[in-house]
Amino acid sequence: xxxxxxxxxxxxxxxxxxxxxxxxxxxxxxxxxxxxxxxxxxxxxxxxxxxxxxxxxxxxxxxxxxxxxxxxxxxxxxxxxxxxxxxxxxxxxxxxxxxxxxxxxxxxxxxxxxxxxxxxxxxxxxxxxxxxxxxxxxxxxxxxxxxxxxxxxxxxxxxxxxxxxxxxxxxxxxxxxxxxxxxxxxxxxxxxxxxxxxxxxxxxxxxxxxxxxxxxxxxxxxxxxxxxxxxxxxxxxxxxxxxxxxxxxxxxxxxxxxxxxxxxxxxxxxxxxxxxxxxxxxxxxxxxxxxxxxxxxxxxxxxxxxxxxxxxxxxxxxxxxx
Amino acid sequence: xxxxxxxxxxxxxxxxxxxxxxxxxxxxxxxxxxxxxxxxxxxxxxxxxxxxxxxxxxxxxxxxxxxxxxxxxxxxxxxxxxxxxxxxxxxxxxxxxxxxxxxxxxxxxxxxxxxxxxxxxxxxxxxxxxxxxxxxxxxxxxxxxxxxxxxxxxxxxxxxxxxxxxxxxxxxxxxxxxxxxxxxxxxxxxxxxxxxxxxxxxxxxxxxxxxxxxxxxxxxxxxxxxxxxxxxxxxxxxxxxxxxxxxxxxxxxxxxxxxxxxxxxxxxxxxxxxxxxxxxxxxxxxxxxxxxxxxxxxxxxxxxxxxxxxxxxxxxxxxxxx
Numbered sequence: 126x127x128x129x130x131x132x133x134x135x136x137x138x139x140x141x142x143x144x145x146x147x148x149x150x151x152x153x154x155x156x157x158x159x160x161x162x163x164x165x166x167x168x169x170x171x172x173x174x175x176x177x178x179x180x181x182x183x184x185x186x187x188x189x190x191x192x193x194x195x196x197x198x199x200x201x202x203x204x205x206x207x208x209x210x211x212x213x214x215x216x217x218x219x220x221x222x223x224x225x226x227x228x229x230x231x232x233x234x235x236x237x238x239x240x241x242x243x244x245x246x247x248x249x250x251x252x253x254x255x256x257x258x259x260x261x262x263x264x265x266x267x268x269x270x271x272x273x274x275x276x277x278x279x280x281x282x283x284x285x286x287x288x289x290x291x292x293x294x295x296x297x298x299x300x301x302x303x304x305x306x307x308x309x310x311x312x313x314x315x316x317x318x319x320x321x322x323x324x325x326x327x328x329x330x331x332x333x334x335x336x337x338x339x340x341x342x343x344x345x346x347x348x349x350x351x352x353x354x355x356x357x358x359x360x361x362x363x364x365x366x367x368x369x370x371x372x373x374x375x376x377x378x379x380x381x382x383x384x385x386x387x388x389x390x391x392x393x394x395x396x397x398x399x400x401x402x403x404x405x406x407x408x409x410x411x412x413x414x415x416x417x418x419x420x421x422x423x424x425x426x427x428x429x430x431x432x433x434x435x436x437x438x439x440x441x442x443x444x445x446x447x
Numbered sequence: 448x449x450x451x452x453x454x455x456x457x458x459x460x461x462x463x464x465x466x467x468x469x470x471x472x473x474x475x476x477x478x479x480x481x482x483x484x485x486x487x488x489x490x491x492x493x494x495x496x497x498x499x500x501x502x503x504x505x506x507x508x509x510x511x512x513x514x515x516x517x518x519x520x521x522x523x524x525x526x527x528x529x530x531x532x533x534x535x536x537x538x539x540x541x542x543x544x545x546x547x548x549x550x551x552x553x554x555x556x557x558x559x560x561x562x563x564x565x566x567x568x569x570x571x572x573x574x575x576x577x578x579x580x581x582x583x584x585x586x587x588x589x590x591x592x593x594x595x596x597x598x599x600x601x602x603x604x605x606x607x608x609x610x611x612x613x614x615x616x617x618x619x620x621x622x623x624x625x626x627x628x629x630x631x632x633x634x635x636x637x638x639x640x641x642x643x644x645x646x647x648x649x650x651x652x653x654x655x656x657x658x659x660x661x662x663x664x665x666x667x668x669x670x671x672x673x674x675x676x677x678x679x680x681x682x683x684x685x686x687x688x689x690x691x692x693x694x695x696x697x698x699x700x701x702x703x704x705x706x707x708x709x710x711x712x713x714x715x716x717x718x719x720x721x722x723x724x725x726x727x728x729x730x731x732x733x734x735x736x737x738x739x740x741x742x743x744x745x746x747x748x749x750x751x752x753x754x755x756x757x758x759x760x761x762x763x764x765x766x767x768x769x
Contacts (some may be wrong), residue, residue: 144494151674165496165508168702172466172494174487178669183694184642184732186487188494206670257480313635313663320506331667336675340633341684342650343665348501348528354657355763362663372505383769410506441677447705 126240128257129153132264134238135194135220142220143192146174147212150183152332153198153224153254158324159414160196160258165411167274168266174427178206183211193219197237198254200244201231211237222261224254226268245290250285255415275406281412285389288400289334293401296420300392301427302426306338307363307392308428312365316355317380318346320373321410322396325417329367333425337436341429353385363390367417370401371410394420448562450579454586456560457542464542464587465514468496470503470532474654475520475576476547480646481736484516488732490588501526504535515541516581518578519559522566524552533559544583546576556720572607577737596729603726603734610722612742617721618742622714623749628667629685630662630712630750636685636712637676638675639702641669642695644718645731647739651689652767655747659758662750669698678703685712689739692723693732714740 135142145164147157154177164173178197195214199207202225206415214221215236223232226244231445233239236445238324242253248254266272307314311346316334327344334340345354347366364384368377374397384391396413399420404412429436441447459463465487469479475501488496500519509547511517517536518769519767522559523528523546545554548566555561564575572578588594624704627705628634638656640648649666652759656662667676669688680686687739690699706713718735726734763769 151671154671154674164504165510167508167509169509172496174494177668177670177674179698180642180695183697184484184488187489187491209622261646281594304742318504330665331671331675336678339679341679343663346499348499349473349476349653351764351769352476352499352768353653353764355769356658356761357661358763373502375505376501379769383763410660439678441680441705441709442673447673447677447701 128260129263130236131222131240131261132268136268139191139220140192141269142171142194144172144174144186144188144310145194145196145262145265146176146181146186146214146399147196148176148178148187148207150178150204150308151199152328153200153207155324155328155332157196157198157258158253159255159321159411160262162321163259163411164262164266165234166268167272168268170267174259178204178210181210182206183443185213189214189217189219191218194265195219195221196224196258197232198224199230199232200226202232210231225282249331250289250407250415251282255418256282256285259411276409277405278411281408284403285412285415288403289416292399292416292420293423296394296423297427300394301423304392304424305427305431307390309431311363311390315343315345316365316367317345317347317350317377318367318369320369320371322367322369322371322373322414322417325414325421327366328418329421333421333436336442337425338428338432338434347380358384358387360389362388364388366391366393368393368395368397369410370396370413373410375440450582450586453544453562453583454590457580458590460541461513463514463591464493464516465711466494466496466508466510467516467518467584467587468498468503468508468511469518470498470500470529471520472500472528474528474650474752475522477646477650478490478491478576479518479520479580479655481577481643481733482584485641485733486584486588489594490592490709493587494591501527503532504528507535507539511541512538516587517541518580519543519554520546522548522706523550523553524554528766530554541719546579553554568755572611572737573604577740578604578607578661580732589598596727598685600728600733602728603730606725607734607737613737614738614742615745616723618716618745619749622716623745626714627749627753628747629712631710631753633685635663638687638689639665639667639669639672639699640689640691641698642691642693644689644691644693644695644736644739647736647743648689650740652742655743655758656763657745660750660754660756669702671742672702680706682711684710686710688713688715690715690719691732692718695732
């Protein structure tokens with residue numbers, strides 16, 4: 126399947142798309158955020174909304190209808206909330222694209238355009254949701270109103286696999302063991318980030334750490350940090366700061382400066398030191414979440430090894446009924 | 448100033464409003480969320496965006512222009528990020544309404560329509576941002592496309608002060624001391640909520656607890672809880688659950704059921720037990736955040752008394768340069 130063919134089909138059937146909604150749960154929801162952020166930043170025609178799937182079905186947007194495009198992602202393909210959101214959108218007349226790793230799953234349904242993506246250590250970024258979705262958004266904007274950053278985005282996407290491969294080695298050489306140390310010293314800590322990458326701040330917290338490591342922590346927005354949360358900062362409290370390579374970096378830099386002066390437990394993962402400078406500045410925001418995700422995977426693996434707690438272990442998810 | 452006069456003036460000068468953006472920082476940002484949520488749920492004409500002010504200026508929405516209405520709130524009136532957002536919006540041609548408690552502050556500027564609101568223990572809900580903003584949104588929807596829930600909303604708003612007054616007594620009789628106990632037993636805990644009230648879940652965490660009590664905690668969405676965070680739940684971990692009275696309640700109920708079975712430290716603040724049943728079900732989501740806010744104030748006061756840490760104390764905010 127090709128992204129431009131998906132958008133051509135959507136526009137042929139729905140004439141124009143005036144709003145796009147991205148909806149999923151947990152890790153899949155996180156992967157949709159950069160594209161939501163991109164549409165609002167780059168489109169003069171299409172507004173974008175981003176919803177955890179249950180919120181979408183409980184309180185759907187009033188504008189949901191024929192001229193809406195709804196992108197639903199379910200890695201397993203069988204997440205009930207995601208399926209319910211897709212069905213609701215279809216019934217309201219929207220174009221529905223479902224992304225899943227599993228052919229033949231619930232969301233692989235003839236009512237939707239279903240994109241089955243591969244998954245695994247060496248699958249290119251362009252072939253997973255963090256690459257597919259910005260490209261879908263770029264094709265939509267290009268088709269409806271023109272998108273001057275289209276070539277920069279596709280060029281940047283090609284560079285991401287090399288950047289990530291190098292960054293993995295660097296993060297393991299420089300940060301992974303220290304991160305595991307910090308997790309041993311701190312029962313709880315804060316993770317900061319901003320911009321489109323804030324999705325990975327949230328994801329690092331709720332997926333990599335809370336879910337896969339039972340590590341208590343909290344995610345904070347680097348700008349919002351100064352409007353409340355910074356009062357908690359003091360020696361002995363660990364902060365992990367994700368520094369963006371995009372225009373949102375200014376928010377992370379402000380947090381960095383304050384944190385350096387107010388805690389002795391700070392760890393910084395700076396996307397500019399991990400290769401994002403090779404990507405055109407105008408599109409870094411939309412692509413760097415893939416870098417942060419890959420680094421989060423390395424860091425959680427290091428913690429898992431230290432604590433003898435494999436990131437594959439669950440005690441409730443998919444085990445209990447809830 | 449009257450909300451219908453504000454909207455009449457905006458529409459006279461800008462013909463139509465196709466998008467509304469709510470932007471502020473910290474506590475003020477939190478107060479704008481229910482109205483953002485309401486516009487997306489109730490308007491077929493106007494889309495809504497909600498931004499911490501620095502994100503708004505760093506990555507403004509592409510659609511920001513003549514047909515945009517931007518609502519900026521700064522309690523002190525001098526928050527630089529909020530002022531920058533208001534100026535940017537004005538320069539892009541948008542209608543700008545600023546809300547502040549302080550006449551003569553930066554955001555009280557002739558380029559904007561400035562609404563100076565009173566503040567204090569017995570100021571009616573209708574006169575503070577949590578009441579003004581849903582009314583502004585209701586007037587906009589009514590003027591442009593009709594709003595069948597208009598009367599239910601204004602009627603509900605009138606009931607909020609009585610509901611809150613009774614709820615204060617009840618929360619202090621039933622929850623405040625237990626909450627202070629829990630804070631003594633737990634260095635860190637989780638707060639859950641959903642729907643428009645999720646803004647107060649976030650606000651309880653970052654303003655009432657992190658900022659005013661230096662209490663480490665984390666805010667979680669009740670639906671997202673099942674897509675990662677619930678793996679942390681076990682005996683000895685404290686969870687504070689805000690139960691909505693609105694359509695989003697179903698998400699909180701699911702969390703309640705799981706939490707009851709998996710932790711021995713659970714505290715529930717159920718809006719239905721605190722009077723929200725008196726408000727029409729169709730508009731509870733938009734008004735109950737005012738109830739949760741008032742309860743959060745009582746709970747933080749009880750914690751402050753127990754820890755001898757007044758909620759007025761700051762060590763950084765407004766004291767250091769940052």
